[in-house]
Amino acid sequence: MAASDEVNLIESRTVVPLNTWVLISNFKVAYNILRRPDGTFNRHLAEYLDRKVTANANPVDGVFSFDVLIDRRTNLLSRVYRPAYADQEQPPSVLDLERPVDGEIVPVILFFHGGSFAHSSANSAIYDTLCRRLVGVCNCVVVSVNYRRAPENPYPCAYDDGWIALNWVNSRSWLKSKKDSKVHIFLAGDSSGGNIAHNVALKAGESGIDVLGNILLNPMFGGNERTESEKSLDGKYFVTVRDRDWYWKAFLPEGEDREHPACNPFSPRGKNLEGVSFPKSLVVVAGLDLIRDWQLAYAEGLKKAGKEVKLMHLEKATIGFYLLPNNNHFHNVMDEISAFVNAEC
Amino acid sequence: MKRELNHRESSAGEGGSSPMTTVIKEEAAGVDELLVVLGYKVRSSDMADVAHKLEQLEMVLGDGISNLCDETVHYNPSDLSGWVESMLSDLDPTRSQEKPGSEYDLRAIAGSAVYPREEHVSRRSKRTRVEPEMSTTRSVVVLDSQETGVRLVHALLACAEAVQQNNLKLADALVKHVGLLASSQAGAMRKVATYFAEGLARRIYRIYPRDDDVALSDTLQIHFYESCPYLKFAHFTANQAILEAFAMADKVHVIDLGLNHGLQWPALIQALALRPNGPPDFRLTGIGYSLTELQEVGWKLGQLASTIGVNYEFKSIALNNLSDLKPEMLDIRSGSESVAVNSVFDLHRLLAHPGSIDKFLSTIRSIRPDIMTIVEQEANHNGTVFLDRFTESLHYYSSLFDSLEGSPSQDRVMSELFLGRQILNLVACEGEDRVERHETLNQWRNRFGSGGFKPVNIGSNAYKQASMLLALHAGADGYSVDENEGCLLLGWQTRPLIATSAWSL
Numbered sequence: 001m002a003a004s005d006e007v008n009l010i011e012s013r014t015v016v017p018l019n020t021w022v023l024i025s026n027f028k029v030a031y032n033i034l035r036r037p038d039g040t041f042n043r044h045l046a047e048y049l050d051r052k053v054t055a056n057a058n059p060v061d062g063v064f065s066f067d068v069l070i071d072r073r074t075n076l077l078s079r080v081y082r083p084a085y086a087d088q089e090q091p092p093s094v095l096d097l098e099r100p101v102d103g104e105i106v107p108v109i110l111f112f113h114g115g116s117f118a119h120s121s122a123n124s125a126i127y128d129t130l131c132r133r134l135v136g137v138c139n140c141v142v143v144s145v146n147y148r149r150a151p152e153n154p155y156p157c158a159y160d161d162g163w164i165a166l167n168w169v170n171s172r173s174w175l176k177s178k179k180d181s182k183v184h185i186f187l188a189g190d191s192s193g194g195n196i197a198h199n200v201a202l203k204a205g206e207s208g209i210d211v212l213g214n215i216l217l218n219p220m221f222g223g224n225e226r227t228e229s230e231k232s233l234d235g236k237y238f239v240t241v242r243d244r245d246w247y248w249k250a251f252l253p254e255g256e257d258r259e260h261p262a263c264n265p266f267s268p269r270g271k272n273l274e275g276v277s278f279p280k281s282l283v284v285v286a287g288l289d290l291i292r293d294w295q296l297a298y299a300e301g302l303k304k305a306g307k308e309v310k311l312m313h314l315e316k317a318t319i320g321f322y323l324l325p326n327n328n329h330f331h332n333v334m335d336e337i338s339a340f341v342n343a344e345c
Numbered sequence: 346m347k348r349e350l351n352h353r354e355s356s357a358g359e360g361g362s363s364p365m366t367t368v369i370k371e372e373a374a375g376v377d378e379l380l381v382v383l384g385y386k387v388r389s390s391d392m393a394d395v396a397h398k399l400e401q402l403e404m405v406l407g408d409g410i411s412n413l414c415d416e417t418v419h420y421n422p423s424d425l426s427g428w429v430e431s432m433l434s435d436l437d438p439t440r441s442q443e444k445p446g447s448e449y450d451l452r453a454i455a456g457s458a459v460y461p462r463e464e465h466v467s468r469r470s471k472r473t474r475v476e477p478e479m480s481t482t483r484s485v486v487v488l489d490s491q492e493t494g495v496r497l498v499h500a501l502l503a504c505a506e507a508v509q510q511n512n513l514k515l516a517d518a519l520v521k522h523v524g525l526l527a528s529s530q531a532g533a534m535r536k537v538a539t540y541f542a543e544g545l546a547r548r549i550y551r552i553y554p555r556d557d558d559v560a561l562s563d564t565l566q567i568h569f570y571e572s573c574p575y576l577k578f579a580h581f582t583a584n585q586a587i588l589e590a591f592a593m594a595d596k597v598h599v600i601d602l603g604l605n606h607g608l609q610w611p612a613l614i615q616a617l618a619l620r621p622n623g624p625p626d627f628r629l630t631g632i633g634y635s636l637t638e639l640q641e642v643g644w645k646l647g648q649l650a651s652t653i654g655v656n657y658e659f660k661s662i663a664l665n666n667l668s669d670l671k672p673e674m675l676d677i678r679s680g681s682e683s684v685a686v687n688s689v690f691d692l693h694r695l696l697a698h699p700g701s702i703d704k705f706l707s708t709i710r711s712i713r714p715d716i717m718t719i720v721e722q723e724a725n726h727n728g729t730v731f732l733d734r735f736t737e738s739l740h741y742y743s744s745l746f747d748s749l750e751g752s753p754s755q756d757r758v759m760s761e762l763f764l765g766r767q768i769l770n771l772v773a774c775e776g777e778d779r780v781e782r783h784e785t786l787n788q789w790r791n792r793f794g795s796g797g798f799k800p801v802n803i804g805s806n807a808y809k810q811a812s813m814l815l816a817l818h819a820g821a822d823g824y825s826v827d828e829n830e831g832c833l834l835l836g837w838q839t840r841p842l843i844a845t846s847a848w849s850l
Contacts, residue, residue, distance in 0.1 A: 018392050019377050023385070025399045026425060029432075032406055044809040048828050049422045051384025054484035054841060066485040067839050075822045077486075077839060094485055094740065095499050123839055125384040324379050 012237045015288065016318055017326050024320045028238045031119065035246050041118055041151050051125040058091040059084035063132045066097050067123075070168045074148065076161050078168070079122045081135045081142040098172075104179040107140040107186055107341040109215070110162075110169050110200075112147065114191030116220060116247040117158060122146035126323050133325070134188075138338045143169055147196065151250035155262050158192070158251075162200040170209055186213045186341050187279070190322065192251075194219025198265060198298075205277035212344075214281040215337055218289055218319055219298065222248055223264040224257055227293035237288045237318045244291065264294070266301035273305035280308035282340045284333055287315035312336060385425050398429045405436050419805040421831045481725065485740055486840045488747050489534060497526045497538050498739070504545050505735040513549050520545050533746035540765040541739055544772025554769040556780060559634050562766065563605050568759030570608055572752040574818045575843055578811055578826075578835045579689045580609035583718035585807035586847035587685045588616055590716035594683035596626045600675060600714070602667060603691035604631030607642040611649055618653040626656040628682065630675060636663040667694065668701040670708055677712045684714040692719060692789075696727060696782040706796035710850065716801060717848040719793075722783040723834055723841045726771055738771050741783075741842070748823060748837040786832055786844040798848040802831030811835070 013021050030049050034042045055065040065081045085092060085099065092099070101108075111134070113120050113127040120127060122144040131142045147161035166185070169175060175183045187197035187204075194216035204211045222244060234241045245258075252260050261270040281302055285295040299311045314321070317329040324330065375388045387395055417435055422428050504519035520542055527538040547553060570576040591597045597617070601609070610629060617624045627650060633639045639661035650657035662674050677684060686709055695701040709717060724741045728734050745764060749757050771781045790800070808828055815824045815835075827834045827841060834841040 013396070018396060019380055019387075022387065022392060022396050022399065022425070023380060023383065025396070025403065026385070026429075029399060029402055029406065029429075044812050045419070045805055047812070047826070048419065048805045048808045051423065052827055053384070054482060054839065055486070057483040057485045058481060066487060068487045069838055075838075079839075091483065093502065094736070095495060095502070097485065097487065125382070129382055323383070326379060 012318070015237070015316060016321070017324070020320070020324050020326060023323065024238050024318070027119075027320075031243070034119075035243065039151065039246070039249060041250065043152065046119065050120065052121065052123045053125050053128045054123070055079055057094070057097065061132065061136065063135045064092060065128070065132070071161075071164050074161065074164075076148075076164060077122065077146040078165055079128070079131070079144045079146070081131050081144070083135055083139060083141075098174045100174045101141060101177065103177060105177045105184055105344055106175070107138060107184050107212075108169060108175050109134060109138070109140055109142045109186045109188050109341065110166060110197075111142050111144045112158075112162060112187075112189035112193030112196040112200075113144060114189065114193045114218075114220070115149070116244075117150040117154075117192040117195075117251040118247060119149070130190075130322065133334065134337065137334045138341050140186075140341055141175060150247070154251050155253055155260075158196050159199045159203070159262075162196045163203055166200055166204060166209060166211075182210070184344070185209075185211050186215060187211055188215035188217070188337075189219070190217035191319075192220045192247075193217075195221060195262070199262065201279055202271065202276075205279075211279040213279045213340055215284075215340060216281060216295075216298075217284045217322055217333070218286050219283065219295055220247075220291070221264060221294040221298050222258045222291060223267060223294060224259050227291075227297075229293040230290050233288060233290035233292070237290070239290050239319060241290065266297065273302070273307060276305075278302075278305075278307050280310070282310045282312070282336060284312045284336075285314065286317035286319055286321060286329075287313060288318045310336070310340070380425075384423055386423050387425050391426055395426045395429060398426070398433060402429055402433055402436075405433070416806075420802040422828065423830045483737075483740075484840050486744060486838045488743070488838065493526065493530055494534050497523065497530060497534065500526055501538060501541055501545075501739060502732075502736060504542075505732050508545060508548055509731045516545065516549050520549065533743065533750050536761055536765075537739070537743050537746045537768075540742070540768040541735075541772060543765075544769045547769065547773035553773055553778065554766070556766075556770060556778070560638075562763070563638075565759050565763035565766070566605055567608070568756045569763045572756030572760045573749055574815050574824060575835060576608065576689070577814060579720035579843060579845060580612065581814055582803060582807055582811055582833050582845040583687055583689065583720055583847075584609065584613045584616065585810070586718050586801060586803055586845075587613060587687065587716060589804075590685060590801070590847075590849075591617070591625065591683050593622075594625050594715075596628070596678075596682040598628040598630065598677070598682045598684045600630045600632070600684065600686045602632050602686065602688040604633045604639055604642055604661075607631065607646050609687070609689065610646050614646065614650050614655055614657075615653060618655050624655045625683075626658070628658040628660075630660045630662060632662045632664060632667070632670065634663060634665065636661055639663060666698075666701075667691065668698065668705055670705065672708055672711050675712055679713070684712065684716075686712075686714045686717040688718070689720045690722065693721060693727070693782045693784060694780040696784070697777050697780045702792065703796065706792070706798075710797055713850060715849060717793075717798065718845070719789065719848070720843060720845045721786070721789060723786055723836075723844045724783045725785050725788065727782040727784050735772060738768065740840075742768055744837045744840045745842060748842075786829065786834070786846060789844075789846065793846075793848050798850060800831050801847040801849050803828075803833050803845065803847055808833060 034046045036042065055067045057064050057066050062084045063081055064084055065079055067077050067079050070076050070078050111131055113122060113124065127144060131144050134142050145162060145165040148157040169185060170183050172183065177184050187201050189197040197214050197216060201211050201214050230241050248258050248263055252263060258264060259267040259269055261267060264270060283295065283299045285292055299309050302309045312333065314329045321327055321329045322333060375390060377387050377389050377392060380387050419428065500519060500523045504516050504523055507516035507519055523538060523542040527535050527542060530538065614627060617627060629646065631639045631643055643659035643661055647657045647659055664670060695705050724737060726734050726738045742764060749760055767781045770779060808826060811833060812826050823838050825836050825839060827836065832844055832846040834844045836842050
C-alpha cells in the first residue's frame with residue numbers, strides 16, 4: 001500500500017474523535033464492499049449490514065415516532081417524529097398519533113437522509129437518531145422520507161418520492177400551525193438528501209407550495225470539472241473522487257455526465273433561479289469534505305440568483321460530523337438549524 | 346444519550362434473575378454509549394484496537410476494489426470488532442485470529458453450509474448477549490388514515506377498556522357498535538376488527554373458544570404456508586442454521602417440537618442430500634398430538650428421503666403438552682449424533698403454565714443439543730394488563746392481515762381463519778387456556794440466556810437467500826428482512842412480525 005495512503009489514514013484520525021473515526025471508517029469499508037466495479041450494487045448485503053431501528057410510539061427522551069405508508073403504489077414510507085405530548089403521563093395511544101400540533105407556529109421539517117442516493121433508509125439507526133435530535137433541539141415535527149434509491153431506482157425516483165412526501169405533509173390537517181392554518185414546511189437533508197431537498201424546493205416553487213426554508217448538510221453536488229478540493233482532499237478524509245463518480249453514475253440517467261442539473265444545479269444546463277420562487281437556505285459545508293468546492297459554489301450560485309443564503313463553512317469538519325454529538329461542529333450546527341426553523345416564532 | 350425507562354413496563358416474563366442483571370450492567374457499562382445508539386456495540390477499551398483493525402482492513406481491501414468475494418458470509422454487524430476481525434481472517438487465512446488475552450472465541454467464516462470448509466468452523470457464540478427489556482418499544486405503522494378506520498379502532502379500544510374495568514354492560518353496547526362500524530369498512534381492517542370484536546364478545550359472554558380441533562388447525566396452517574411467506578421464512582432460516590451446525594456431522598438428529606405436516610423438512614433433507622461430503626444419516630423425531638398423524642407425516646418424509654438417497658429414521662412422540670416431554674423419550678445417542686431442536690411458533694404455549702418454560706429448557710439442556718432453532722412472533726402479547734395486550738395484538742394482526750391482502754383468495758381466507766383463531770385465544774381466554782402468549786425476541790433472549798444458552802449468529806448468506814425467497818411472493822415490496830444481532834426478522838412495512846434465532850450451549 002502506498003505511503004500516502006497510510007498518511008491519509010493517520011491524518012483523518014487526528015481530526016475526529018476516535019469513535020467517530022471508527023463509525024465512519026466502518027461505513028467506508030462496508031460501502032467499498034457493496035459497490036461493484038460493474039456499477040451494480042450488493043443490495044442484500046447492504047440491507048444486512050445496515051443497523052436499523054423500528055419506530056417507537058413510546059416517547060424516548062421526549063420524542064416518539066411512527067411510520068406512515070404515504071403511497072402504496074411505490075411503497076413509500078415515511079417516519080414521523082413528534083415531541084411527546086405535554087399533558088400526558090402515558091405514551092400516546094394509536095389514536096393520538098395524529099393529534100393536531102399544538103402551537104401558533106409549529107415547524108415541520110421534511111427530512112431526506114443521506115447515503116449518496118444508494119445507502120441507508122429512513123429507519124437506519126444513524127438517521128433515526130439524527131431526526132430525534134432535530135425534534136429535541138428545534139421543538140418541531142420531523143418527517144423522514146424513505147425514498148427509493150439508486151442504482152435500482154435512479155433519477156428522478158428520489159425526487160418524485162420527495163415531491164409526493166411534500167404534498168402529503170402539506171395536506172395533513174394535523175400538521176397545520178394554528179396561526180394561519182397552514183403547514184410550516186422546511187426541507188432538510190444531508191449528502192444526497194440535501195440534493196433532494198434542493199430539487200424538491202425547486203418544484204415546490206414552480207407549483208405554488210410554500211417551503212419556508214432549506215437546510216442542506218454537506219449536500220451532494222458535483223460536476224465534470226475536478227475542483228481544487230477534490231484534487232487535494234481525494235482519499236484523505238474517508239471519501240474518494242472515485243466513489244463519488246460511482247454514485248453519480250448510479251443515480252444519473254444512462255449516458256449522462258455530471259453536468260446534468262441533478263448533479264450540478266448551476267451548470268449551463270441547470271435552471272436559472274433568478275426570479276424563481278425559492279426558499280431561504282442554510283448551507284452547511286464541512287471543510288474537509290472533498291466536494292467542498294461544489295458546495296461553496298452552490299451557495300454562491302444561490303446568492304448570485306438573489307436567494308437568501310446562510311453559509312456555515314466548518315473548516316475543520318469532516319463528513320458525518322453531525323452523526324455523533326461529540327464535537328463542537330455538531331452543537332453549533334444544531335443551534336443554527338434551530339434558529340433557522342424557529343425564526344418566525 | 347440515556348434512554349428513559351418506560352413507565353408502562355409490560356411483564357418481561359419469567360426470565361431475568363438478579364445475578365444476570367449485574368453481569369449485564371457490567372458488560373453494558375464498558376460499551377461506547379454513542380455508538381450503541383447507532384447500532385454498534387464496541388467496548389470503549391477496544392475502540393483503539395478496532396480502529397487499528399479497520400486501518401488494516403482498508404489497506405488490504407485497497408481503494409474501492411473489493412478483494413472479498415461475493416460469497417463471503419458476514420455475521421452480526423453490530424459486533425464491529427468481530428466483524429472486522431472476521432473479514433481480516435477471511436482475506437488472510439494465515440492470520441492469527443485470537444487477540445492475545447481476549448476472551449472471545451475463535452471467529453471463522455463458516456461459508457455456505459453445503460460447502461463446508463476444512464478450517465474449524467465454530468462461530469463466535471461464547472459471549473452471552475443478554476439484555477433485559479429496559480423499555481418497551483411500540484412499533485406502529487399507520488397503513489390507513491381513513492376516518493372510519495380510526496373510529497373503528499377507537500371503538501375497539503374503548504370496548505377493551507370497558508372489559509378490563511369489568512363494565513360488561515358498556516362493553517356489550519360497544520362491541521355491537523364495533524360490529525356496525527366494521528361492516529362499513531373494507532379489506533384487512535374489517536376482518537381484523539371482526540375477529541377482535543368476536544374475541545371481546547366471547548370474553549363478555551363467557552363463550553370461550555376451544556383450541557382442540559387440531560386437525561382443522563393443521564389444515565389451516567397449510568393454507569397459511571401457501572399464501573404468505575411467514576412459515577416459509579421461518580423454515581428456511583431455521584434450516585440454514587441447522588445446516589451450518591450439521592456441516593461436518595455424519596449422523597444428525599432433528600427434534601421438531603411441533604411436527605404438524607412436516608413442511609419444514611423436505612428442504613432440509615434435500616439440502617443434506619446435496620452435501621459435497623455426502624449426506625449424513627438423518628434422524629427425525631416429531632412431536633405432536635396425534636400418533637397416527639405423526640406417523641403418517643414421518644412415513645411420507647421417509648419416502649422422500651429414500652428417493653434421494655438419505656438414510657432416514659423416524660420416531661414420533663405424542664404429547665398433550667410440551668411440558669410432558671422427558672429426555673429419555675428422545676433416545677439421544679450421545680457422542681455419535683449432532684442434535685438440533687426446532688420450534689416454530691410453539692414455544693410460547695409453554696408460558697401458559699408458570700414454571701413450564703424453565704422446566705422445559707432444562708430438559709432441552711440436559712440432552713445437550715448442538716443447536717436449537719426458535720421462530721416466534723415478534724410481539725409482546727403476554728403482558729399482565731389486558732388492555733395493553735389487546736392494543737399490541739390489534740396492531741400486530743392489523744399489519745399481518747394487511748400483508749395478506751395481495752394473496753390469492755382461497756388461501757387467504759383460510760389464512761385469515763388460521764390467524765383469527767390466534768386472535769380469539771389471545772383476547773377471550775385466560776389462564777392455562779390462553780396459549781397464544783407471544784413474547785418479543787429480547788424477552789426470549791433473556792430466557793434463553795438465563796437458561797444457559799448462547800446465541801448462534803445467523804449470517805448474511807441466510808439473509809440474502811431469505812430476501813430472495815421473499816421476492817418470489819406477491820406483494821414482495823412490502824416485506825422486509827432485518828438482521829438484529831445474529832437473529833433474522835421478517836416484517837411488513839418496517840414492522841417486524843416474526844423472529845428466527847439460534848442457540849447452543
